[in-house]
Amino acid sequence: MKPTLETLIQETLQKEKRNLFSFLTGAGISSESGLPTYRGSDGIWIKGTKYHKPEEFGTFKYFSQNQEEVWQYNLFWKKLIEEAKPNQGHFTLSEIENLLSEKFQLITQNVDGLHQKAGSKNVFEIHGNKQTVRCASECSGVMLIPSELKSKDLSEDLSEKDIELLHCQNCEDWLRPNTLWFDESYNEKLYFLNSTLKAAKNTGVLFVIGTSGATTLPQMIAETVLQYGGFLVEINTEEDSYFFERFSRTKKYILIKEKASDALIKIKEMIEKYK
Template sequence: MKELKNILQEVQTKKSRNYITFLTGAGISSASGIPTYRGSDGIWIKGTKYYKPESFGTFEHFSKNADEVWQYTFFRKKMFSEAKPNDSHYLLKGIEDCIPDKFNLITQNIDNLHQRAGSKKVYEIHGNLREMRCSEECSKDVYEMPNIPLKNIDEDLTYDEKKLLFCPKCGEDTRPNILWFDEFYNERNFKLDTTLKIAKNSGLLIILGSSGATNLPNALVQQTIKYGGYVIDVNLEDNNFTENFISKKNFFKFRGDIKEFLELFKNLMKG
């Protein structure tokens, strides 16, 4: 990719707006065996019921089915714990080591694989499954999830386990500290303002395995382009980013494997 070499050289010589930022989605974790969220293998299953993420992954559903959602949460945590960071996660860690002061990693993923690969500068814009907070928002406190045994898909929480999931301040249900489909981004839990500022100061924003189906990722791309930065969409196929930004002169696409792109990128940085 000839453009990549030229873009990288230009960004590296800038004195301002010279951050190199990566935006990752579910596609980067698929090589670790984690199903993509919206793909054909990404339908959520609980017992004999089948849900689409857009209906299950909502606060409305949680408010009526808290026990079911918590059981699924500990099933997902089990899936994530059994997965291992893949080569792309470690390549990003290597790039961060090369440019620690100019590197940012914004992720939509809640699987913790970037951190397990050793990445430090990670902004989780969809939250994570390490934390929980009061479902009634009685305070701004965020709590570490209790040490509840991880679950199989058909294994329910016990009564004693459920008691560990009540808010210690008001006694209402807690909830996973993640962004659901019927909720909005904010700074406190999802780094809205922080990541928009990062995008503004990025000379290069690289999308890895995200389809651009939610608002903030698109806003980050728009912000980078608006202030003169470049955006490269690395995916196997065209997506919402392509549809929204292909007409912009600073938007490029790389159709292929994420690992292949990151190996190329790291080699160009060294050269």
């Protein structure tokens, strides 16, 4: 018999080992801030770009041949991110972190930085961050996107100054967005591969919020949590994710069919009750 969510939270708080509360978030949590999702009905990867399928456009191979076009798209995203504000879900997660301290871990697929804007500190960004860049030749580390570089409308061309700013000062190759593309692999240095799996081994309950689970590391995180005795709690108004398909028949999976912001407030209240 599956435990109730309240019982699960109470028991995890009382455990001496594998008592981490981990939260895995995807684009769904930022949709309430006005940012588009990726694989929802109106998602970017469902609709695609104007001329290309996402699996073609969102690759290092495509970037290496079409740098200006890819940067036009990313500077449009820069505009969306600059205009977006954290929503209640982001703020509640920050409050939960303050309650749990070292028993809290946030793992996000999002590249918008809204968790940090809301005050979250212990964050693994497993797909990178669109507010940072690095040299396409990897001659230097991750850096903030040049402050002089302005966001653009989707149809707006790059200026000569933009192109100058988007070249590495060390080797003069193009700078690239510091995000994970379809033809690239997870690693520890940029995407916290080992750190997230280590956290998964110590997790008592993994909350999955706003992600379809279509990429490999989120799947590995969930598998690892369950393998080491933890529980999976998915917050999703639909029954359409990898996690539901893969784990819903197991005793260690709970589905909460509510908006993320509403569900997180209830989770926070339960933690406050038993902490």
